[in-house]
Amino acid sequence: MAFLQEALDDSDVENCGKCRNCNPELLLSEEFDFDLANKAGQYLRRSYQKIRPKKQWPKTSMFRYYPFEGYRIPPELQASEGRALSLWGDAGWGQMVVEGKYVLGRFSNDLVHACVEMIKAWKPDPFPRWVTCIPSDNHPGLVPDFTERLADALGLPYVPCIQVYRKHRPQKGMENSYHQAKNLDGAFQITDEFRSGECLLIDDMIDSGWTLTVVSVLLRKAGCKAVYPLALAQNSPSVSFL
Ligand SMILES: [Zn+2]
Numbered sequence: 001m002a003f004l005q006e007a008l009d010d011s012d013v014e015n016c017g018k019c020r021n022c023n024p025e026l027l028l029s030e031e032f033d034f035d036l037a038n039k040a041g042q043y044l045r046r047s048y049q050k051i052r053p054k055k056q057w058p059k060t061s062m063f064r065y066y067p068f069e070g071y072r073i074p075p076e077l078q079a080s081e082g083r084a085l086s087l088w089g090d091a092g093w094g095q096m097v098v099e100g101k102y103v104l105g106r107f108s109n110d111l112v113h114a115c116v117e118m119i120k121a122w123k124p125d126p127f128p129r130w131v132t133c134i135p136s137d138n139h140p141g142l143v144p145d146f147t148e149r150l151a152d153a154l155g156l157p158y159v160p161c162i163q164v165y166r167k168h169r170p171q172k173g174m175e176n177s178y179h180q181a182k183n184l185d186g187a188f189q190i191t192d193e194f195r196s197g198e199c200l201l202i203d204d205m206i207d208s209g210w211t212l213t214v215v216s217v218l219l220r221k222a223g224c225k226a227v228y229p230l231a232l233a234q235n236s237p238s239v240s241f242l
Pocket of ligand 1: 001016
């Protein structure tokens with residue numbers, strides 16, 4: 001500040017007393033506390049995100065292929081509350097999720113165990129009886145491979161009963177809620193392998209939440225007692241679920 005004042009020919013130049021030049025003791029310590037960093041990492045690894053079920057569509061009767069009427073999603077067709085293991089790219093599990101998806105092409109067994117621990121803490125009740133996942137065009141084997149290992153670790157059957165029925169554009173490119181939901185109209189169908197007991201529905205990443213919502217409604221319409229969504233990462237901590 002004094003330098004600037006001088007350069008601008010200020011007649012009344014004083015030291016501020018607040019900066020490092022005026023007082024070297026104000027320097028931040030350069031010591032790095034590994035213990036503290038470890039604790040921060042452990043804290044993040046247990047910071048599970050709640051996935052709250054959506055209760056209404058962006059617009060009334062907006063679907064052409066699906067027989068979803070009206071504006072509200074009736075309670076008997078809604079998903080139950082779910083969990084996301086991390087925030088996309090965070091220093092807990094988030095970086096491992098990004099690496100699995102884009103570098104290794106496989107989600108590690110550490111992530112399987114982390115999800116088992118998360119489910120133990122979460123205690124969905126009644127407990128799911130089978131596990132399924134959202135299919136993806138871009139990385140067709142990625143989520144099914146993970147889901148199979150998770151189901152195995154939980155001692156539950158993996159039932160791949162969700163099929164891509166109509167090709168849809170990537171959800172990422174959709175501008176708003178209306179387009180995100182509309183884009184999924186007719187996108188998936190439930191096959192005969194379907195079971196009626198409570199199910200755990202896996203996806204790698206939750207963004208707007210419409211994919212999990214549409215598939216949950218389809219499963220519940222087919223007769224599934226409860227659908228618990230589980231994602232490896234959530235894109236934003238402030239995803240709004242109305
Ligand atoms: Zn100063």
